[in-house]
Amino acid sequence: MNMPDSDSLLAEQLLRLTRRVHRIQKRQLHERGLGVTPAQSRLLRTLAHWETPPRMADLAERLEVVPRAVTTLVDGLEASGKVRRVPDPANRRVIRIELTDDGVKVLQELHAVRRAAAEEILAPLTDEQRRALGELLDTLVDTHG
Known part of the structure; x- marks a missing residue:
């Protein structure tokens, strides 16, 4: 068995699986009418893990994207009422991003979308x-995460 060929095949299978998961999630987001893109849903999920609302720079670092990308995502989510910008109580020049009640509801729906996508993917197993x-x-996650 030629390992590079085997590793290449595994890499291709993982990429195909990832694309399939994304397609299923995107379809279910659309079907449920949540009004968020996959990138926006990732930002909402990330926001939920902070004890105190993060700064945009914190989100960009956690999401491993440029700050401008976070600004664009936050702008869209803020316009639809899912997040809001709030001043930092300790430094009013610093802006933090927090979920709104509507954002929390959408986040709950996103969890259902992810569960349904997982069920669909794992059904044959x-x-x-x-x-x-x-x-x-x-x-893999523990070793390379």
């Missing part, structure tokens, strides 16, 4: 295959 896949993915 047995419970044993799912456990094995989970262990393999944990190994």
Whole structure:
């Protein structure tokens, strides 16, 4: 077995799976009429993990994108009422981004979209295959995450 060919095949399979997951999530976002793009949904999920509302620079770093990309995402989410810009209580020149009540509701729907996408992707696997896949993915994430 030629390892580079085998590794290339695995890499291609992982990329195809990732694209399939994105397509399913995008379709379900559209079907549910949530009015968010996949990139906006990622920003909303990221926002949910902060104890205090982050600055745009914090979001850009966490999302590994340029700050301008975060500004564009926040502008769209703010226009639709899912996030708001708030001044930092300690330094009013600093702006932080927080979820609105509508943003929290959309985030709950996004979790349902992700679960449904996972169910669709994993449907052909047995419970044993799912456990094995989970262990393999944990190994990859823990080693390279």
